[in-house]
Amino acid sequence: MKPTLEAVAVSTTFSDAGGGRISALDKVDARFLRGQLSVIVGPSGSGKSTLLHALAGIVVPDEGRVVSGTVDLSTLDEARRDAWRLTHCGMVFQDFRLIDELDALANTLLPAQFMHLRVPAALRQRAQSLLTEFGLPVRSGPVARLSRGEQQRVALARAMLLDPPILLADEATASLDAENGQRIADALLAVARTGKTVIAVTHDDKLAALADQRIMLKAGRVVVPEQVQR
Amino acid sequence: MNPWPLIRAALARYRWSALAFILLVAAGVALSVALVSQERALRSGSARAADRFDLIVAAPGSRTDSLLASVFLRPGNSQLLSPAFSAALLNDTRGSFVSPLAFGDSHHGQPVVGVTAALVDHLSGGLAEGRGFAIRTEAVVGAASALKVGEHFHPAHGVHHNGEAHGGDDGLDAHEVEITVVGRMKPTGSPWDRAVMVPVELVWETHNLPAGHAPTSTQLGPPFDQAFTPGIPAAVVRTANLAEAYKLRRAYTGRESMAFFPAEALIQLYSVLGDIRQLMSLLAVVTQALVLLSIIASVFILFRLLTPQFVTLRALGAPRRFVFVVAWGFTASLMIVGIVAGLLGGFGLSFGISWWLAKAIGISLQPQLGWEEVLMASVLLVVGLVLAVLPAWRLQRLSLAGALKDY
Numbered sequence: 195m196k197p198t199l200e201a202v203a204v205s206t207t208f209s210d211a212g213g214g215r216i217s218a219l220d221k222v223d224a225r226f227l228r229g230q231l232s233v234i235v236g237p238s239g240s241g242k243s244t245l246l247h248a249l250a251g252i253v254v255p256d257e258g259r260v261v262s263g264t265v266d267l268s269t270l271d272e273a274r275r276d277a278w279r280l281t282h283c284g285m286v287f288q289d290f291r292l293i294d295e296l297d298a299l300a301n302t303l304l305p306a307q308f309m310h311l312r313v314p315a316a317l318r319q320r321a322q323s324l325l326t327e328f329g330l331p332v333r334s335g336p337v338a339r340l341s342r343g344e345q346q347r348v349a350l351a352r353a354m355l356l357d358p359p360i361l362l363a364d365e366a367t368a369s370l371d372a373e374n375g376q377r378i379a380d381a382l383l384a385v386a387r388t389g390k391t392v393i394a395v396t397h398d399d400k401l402a403a404l405a406d407q408r409i410m411l412k413a414g415r416v417v418v419p420e421q422v423q424r
Numbered sequence: 425m426n427p428w429p430l431i432r433a434a435l436a437r438y439r440w441s442a443l444a445f446i447l448l449v450a451a452g453v454a455l456s457v458a459l460v461s462q463e464r465a466l467r468s469g470s471a472r473a474a475d476r477f478d479l480i481v482a483a484p485g486s487r488t489d490s491l492l493a494s495v496f497l498r499p500g501n502s503q504l505l506s507p508a509f510s511a512a513l514l515n516d517t518r519g520s521f522v523s524p525l526a527f528g529d530s531h532h533g534q535p536v537v538g539v540t541a542a543l544v545d546h547l548s549g550g551l552a553e554g555r556g557f558a559i560r561t562e563a564v565v566g567a568a569s570a571l572k573v574g575e576h577f578h579p580a581h582g583v584h585h586n587g588e589a590h591g592g593d594d595g596l597d598a599h600e601v602e603i604t605v606v607g608r609m610k611p612t613g614s615p616w617d618r619a620v621m622v623p624v625e626l627v628w629e630t631h632n633l634p635a636g637h638a639p640t641s642t643q644l645g646p647p648f649d650q651a652f653t654p655g656i657p658a659a660v661v662r663t664a665n666l667a668e669a670y671k672l673r674r675a676y677t678g679r680e681s682m683a684f685f686p687a688e689a690l691i692q693l694y695s696v697l698g699d700i701r702q703l704m705s706l707l708a709v710v711t712q713a714l715v716l717l718s719i720i721a722s723v724f725i726l727f728r729l730l731t732p733q734f735v736t737l738r739a740l741g742a743p744r745r746f747v748f749v750v751a752w753g754f755t756a757s758l759m760i761v762g763i764v765a766g767l768l769g770g771f772g773l774s775f776g777i778s779w780w781l782a783k784a785i786g787i788s789l790q791p792q793l794g795w796e797e798v799l800m801a802s803v804l805l806v807v808g809l810v811l812a813v814l815p816a817w818r819l820q821r822l823s824l825a826g827a828l829k830d831y
Contacts, residue, residue, distance in 0.1 A: 243829075252739065253825045273743060280741025291736040295433035307426045308742045352740075 196263075197225040198391040199360055204248055204258035218244040220414040221258065226393055226407070228359070231386040233402045234395045236411035242395040243364055245411065249393060250283050250362050251275035262360070280308060284353025288365035290345045292352075294338035298330050301337055302351045317355065324351035328381065343374030350381055361385055363394040367401055379404055427750040430737070434754045438726055445719050446762040452715045453766020453804060456708040457797045458773035463701045465778055465791040467694055470496075473614030473787050474686035476547050479669050481505070481513055481522075481676045481683045482658040490682075491689035494658045496785065497535045497615040499527040504655035509680050511653035513661075514636075515646055519672055520662040521546070522646070526627040527657065529579040529599065534569055536579045536620045538627030540645045546662055547612055554607030560626040560635075560644065563603045566619045567611040568786070575605045579620070579630070599630045615786030628654055716759075716808055723755050723815045731822070732831040738824045748820040755812035763805050767797065 201224040207215040219241045226232050226249075234242045247253040248260055251267045252275075260267040262282060267275055279285075292301045302321040306313045322332050328347040334340055337348055346366065353361055363382060367375035379401040386392040386406070396402055410417045435442050474495045482490035483503035493499040505513065514522050526538030541556045544564050554573040557564055565571045579599050603622060611617055623644045625635040634652035637643045661676075661683075663669040669685070676683035727734075734747050771793050778789035 247825055247828065250739070252828065276738070276741050276743050278741075279739075283741070285739055287736070287739075291732065291739075293430065293433045293733060295436040296429060300429055304429075304737075305740055307429060308737075308740075308746050309425065311426045313426075 195227050198228045198262065199226040199249055199393070200224070200261045201245065201249060202259045202261060204245070204255040204260060206244055206248060206253055206255050217414050219248065219255070222411070222414070222416055224409050224416065226360075226391045228391050229386060229389050230406035231383050231392045231394065231404060232407040232409065233405040234393065234409045234411060235397070235402055236417070240411040241414040242411055244414075245409075246362055246364055246393065246395045249360075250285065251279050280305060281356055282358050282360055284356070284358045284361045286346070286349050286353050286361070286363040286366045288368045290342075290349045290369075292337045292345055292348055295336050298325055298334040298337055298340070298344075298348045298351075299332050301348050302355055304352055305355050320357070321351065321355055324354055327351075341374075343370055343377060346370060346374065346378050347381070350378065350385075354385065359390060361390050361392045363392070363396075365395055365397065367396065367398045372400075376400060425746050425749065427746060427753050430733075430750045431753040431757055434730060434733075434750070435757060437730075441722070441726060442758055445722065445758045446765060448715045448719065449712075449759060449762025449808070450765035450769055452708065452712040453763050453801055454769035454773055456705065456712065456800060457767055457770025457793075458777060459701060459704050459708060460797050460800065461771065461774040461791045461793065462777050462789075463697060464794060464796075465774065465789040466697065466781070466787075467690075469613065469778075469787045469789040470690060470693070471687070473612070473616075474690060476612070476614075477660050477686050478663050479519075479661040479672055479676075479683055479685060480658055481661055481681055484679070484682045487682065487684050487689040488692060490658055490684075491686055491693075493527065494525050494660060495614065495686055496787070497527075497537065497619055498785075499657065502657050504657055505659075505681055507653055507655045508650060510656045510659075511648050511650035513659055513676070513681070514648045514653065514656075515650075516661075516672075518663075518675075519668065520664055522662075523660050524624045524656040525658045525660065526624045528631060529581060529627060531577050531579050531620055532570065534566075534571070534618050534620050535615075536563075536622055536627070537616075538624035539621050540624060542645065542662070543660055544607075544609065544621050547614075547616055548609035550610065551607045552610040554605075556607055557621070557623055557644070558606070559642065560623050560629065561601060561603050562606045563620050563622045564607040564609060565605050565621070566609050566617040568617040569608070569620060571605045571620065573605050573608055576602050577605070577620075578602055579622075581631075601626065601630055611788070613788035617788070618786045712804055713807075716804075716811055719758065720755070720811045720814060723758075723812070724818070727751060727815050727819050731819070731827065734819055735822070735824065735827040735831045738822075739828060744820045748816045751816035751819045752809075752812050755815060756809050759805060759808035759812060763801050763808070767793065767801050770797065 201222050204219050204222045206219045207217050210216050222245060234245055236242050244253060248255055255268055299321055303313050306317045325332050328351050330344055330347055337345055367378050382392050382394055383404045402408060477495050480490055480494050483505050485503055489500050489502055493502055514524055516522055521542040523540040523543035529536035544556055625644060629635040633654040636648040636653050638649055661672055673683045737747055774791035778791050782788055
């Protein structure tokens with residue numbers, strides 16, 4: 195099966211405080227398939243988030259390529275990578291990164307505001323459906339008043355608004371209690387089963403246990419690419 | 425794109441800071457607007473007040489003092505024209521009329537001015553109520569006077585500008601004469617609206633001066649008997665046309681007297697007023713510039729606090745220009761609301777000052793929002809909107825990869 199998203203010999207370096215270069219990723223190869231939940235695991239500082247950002251087109255590799263279908267993200271300028279990310283990648287963060295003053299619906303509709311002066315009715319309806327699907331009230335008042343689990347589900351609804359083929363989650367369960375963590379993990383798997391490519395950076399064993407593919411990074415290198423057979 | 429929900433959210437998050445910024449901008453703008461609007465209102469109000477005084481003849485000295493005394497009823501220590509000269513002037517038939525102005529008395533803060541019936545009729549353009557004075561103990565009051573037609577009063581010696589307690593009916597320095605109000609003038613928009621006009625003969629008489637006519641005479645107005653006419657501080661000359669006015673101005677400008685059009689003295693006053701306004705405008709502009717700069721500096725700090733939100737937008741796929749528009753829109757909103765509030769507040773302030781001035785000096789002022797104020801506010805708005813680019817530009821230039829790690 196042709197991967198939805200692929201990292202090919204991706205290497206990145208960062209400048210340290212002294213002006214030297216630190217290798218964050220070293221010739222990382224990874225393939226992510228449609229309908230699968232993949233997790234990137236590894237100790238802190240191993241390059242997990244850097245790989246996720248490279249896959250999202252946020253970080254441009256010094257060497258290697260990130261390919262989505264026929265598009266080589268590494269060759270796109272920043273504006274095109276932004277546009278690609280908006281339409282192809284939903285993103286979920288550890289600390290939700292919601293706009294506290296807006297309600298659940300307004301937060302969910304946020305990606306639509308980047309493109310439309312008036313949000314089309316179809317997108318508004320989709321946002322409402324997603325919130326209902328994730329067990330959230332459409333009109334909630336400011337999201338800051340919601341529980342942490344509810345806030346992360348709003349973030350998940352926001353990521354899914356434009357129906358992107360890829361969902362990237364960065365420690366999406368890390369700041370949640372066990373019950374809410376499990377609920378988000380189940381939701382990520384359910385999203386994958388709808389035909390999306392879901393890639394999650396995690397330390398959460400329960401989420402990792404649900405994954406179709408586990409990629410372990412250590413010091414910027416893939417240690418154990420593992421395809422889990424189910 | 426629609427940045428407004430995010431601008432609104434940022435304004436809501438920092439609502440107290442936003443309110444403080446808006447108040448700062450509004451206060452700066454309001455002061456400038458009130459200054460300009462009030463100065464213009466003062467010019468037009470004073471010009472309107474002086475409009476009915478064609479030519480003023482007074483003893484040589486300060487035109488401004490004579491103008492303040494005759495038009496604005498703020499008499500100072502001006503010299504008197506000689507009795508002979510005064511009689512000749514008052515009996516001059518080249519103009520439509522010549523009315524003496526005799527000051528020195530008041531009633532509950534309202535100046536009691538000795539004039540001729542012709543001046544009352546001319547100033548008022550026909551009375552609003554009652555009739556003109558026909559005998560020496562009758563008076564016509566200005567439109568804003570507290571005295572009613574039919575009311576009697578005793579004038580007091582001395583001029584009281586501020587309406588404080590004084591002689592008169594309370595017994596201090598009161599003249600014995602009782603005056604009856606027989607008419608009320610139409611509004612003139614000048615300090616004369618608060619004045620009490622009595623026959624000049626009465627003022628002379630109550631001050632133990634010859635009353636302009638033979639002692640047994642009860643005549644009012646011209647012709648005045650040269651043998652019984654005292655010196656006067658000033659006279660108002662009404663002329664039929666401009667050429668006549670210039671002729672009389674020339675005729676009465678000499679060693680013994682000066683003659684001038686009120687506009688000539690007003691221009692001198694406006695020049696001083698203009699200088700003061702320029703200085704204050706400069707101070708206001710400097711204040712506004714400092715306010716704008718301090719706001720921009722504060723916005724830089726606020727944006728550091730808001731950076732995680734902006735980074736999130738970029739991570740979700742928002743283009744840099746969207747982040748720029750949100751950040752710029754936040755500052756621009758503060759500027760726009762502050763400047764519009766300042767314009768309206770300045771207009772309100774100008775109204776308040778006009779009300780107070782009208783009460784204090786009797787000139788009716790009608791402040792308006794003029795192009796100058798709108799232009800000034802517009803320039804400030806443009807400068808503010810341009811300055812707002814700086815923090816927005818800096819914010820949208822943040823490296824997303826680096827910012828995601830830091831925030």
